[in-house]
Amino acid sequence: MQSEEWKIVQKKKTRQPTINVSPMIKKNHNFQYLNRDSKKKVYGNNVTQISSKDVIYFIEEKMKALNKSVFFKELKEMIYCQFLPPNRPTLVDIVCYGIGSIEKSNKSQYQFALMLLFKNIFQITGKVYAYDPVLSQVDIEVLTHYNVESIKINEKAKRIVTNQTLFYMPHCPLGLYNNLIKANWDRIKLKDIIIVGNRLEFYTERTTAFLESKAPYIIPISFLMILQSLLFPSTTITIPDNIFNDLCCQWFPIDKVDAYERDSEFWILKQELDEDPEII
Structure with missing residues (x-):
């Protein structure tokens, strides 16, 4: 009876069934990526796909x-x-x-x-x-x-x-x-x-x-x-x-x-000399 009760865990009740998160990913929120474009992470010797x-x-x-x-x-x-x-x-x-x-x-x-x-x-x-x-x-x-x-x-x-x-x-x-x-x-x-x-x-x-x-x-x-x-x-x-x-x-x-409604000079469009190089 104890082993049967152990199988009915709270995680199974609270986990959203539509998400189905990998246990490895669930335990490691702050993972490190192999490179910028890769969707695979390394946990020790394991490689896990993120979705x-x-x-x-x-x-x-x-x-x-x-x-x-x-x-x-x-x-x-x-x-x-x-x-x-x-x-x-x-x-x-x-x-x-x-x-x-x-x-x-x-x-x-x-x-x-x-x-x-x-x-x-x-x-x-x-x-x-x-x-x-x-x-x-x-x-x-x-x-x-x-x-x-x-x-x-x-x-x-x-x-x-x-x-x-x-x-x-x-x-x-x-x-x-x-x-x-x-x-x-x-x-x-x-x-x-x-x-x-x-x-x-x-x-x-x-x-x-x-x-x-x-x-x-x-x-x-x-x-x-x-x-x-x-x-x-x-x-x-x-x-x-x-x-x-x-x-x-x-x-x-x-x-x-x-307060600046009648100040026409204030609303004149201005021209940037240089675009911010960090702009996306």
Whole structure:
């Protein structure tokens, strides 16, 4: 009787049958790849094939970890106070740039998991889009599983908004933020944007000449104070601190943007001298 009871284990009840994660993979979340394109990992003398089901399992585990964390609890409270109606109109879409390969990066899996939680918090009624030049076939399958539409071309973040949109851009190059703002350099469109990404005020610590040549749209945003930001709370020991460090929720308050409504010189399009070499 004892051996029969041992066969009915809790793992079999809780494991999602559609995922069927390899036990070897399940035990080794932080695996090392043989090379950039390989889908095989080495554990001692064993070589194991990774699939989209394995990556989905990793993401589900990270979503659970985030949900239980103090970091996410504080982040939710911040969002509820600042971003949900009646403070702002309802967000419709999410556009995700530069998240990396979900298949190949533990960091990308955490960032993607947080984006999925944002989708639920903001009750997104439109679509979720994603683009990164390093996305693999496994990544595309994972995106499809979560109803995230892969952007087929490199937009370089020059997407013009047509509704309230959350741009999810953790740790992207400076040029991408500049391109996004330039594409929507209009007092109506700017009010439809929330950016989750690097703290843009950080770049004002660089020389003005650098910003004028690489990212001229960062200068009026930071110096003229039409951008408002809330820094992410600190992560805890259960979540690596390099994943969400120095990230902000950033937006353009209506009253601050409208203050420049009649300033035609302010809204003149600016020309970059050089494109950011790190831009995707």
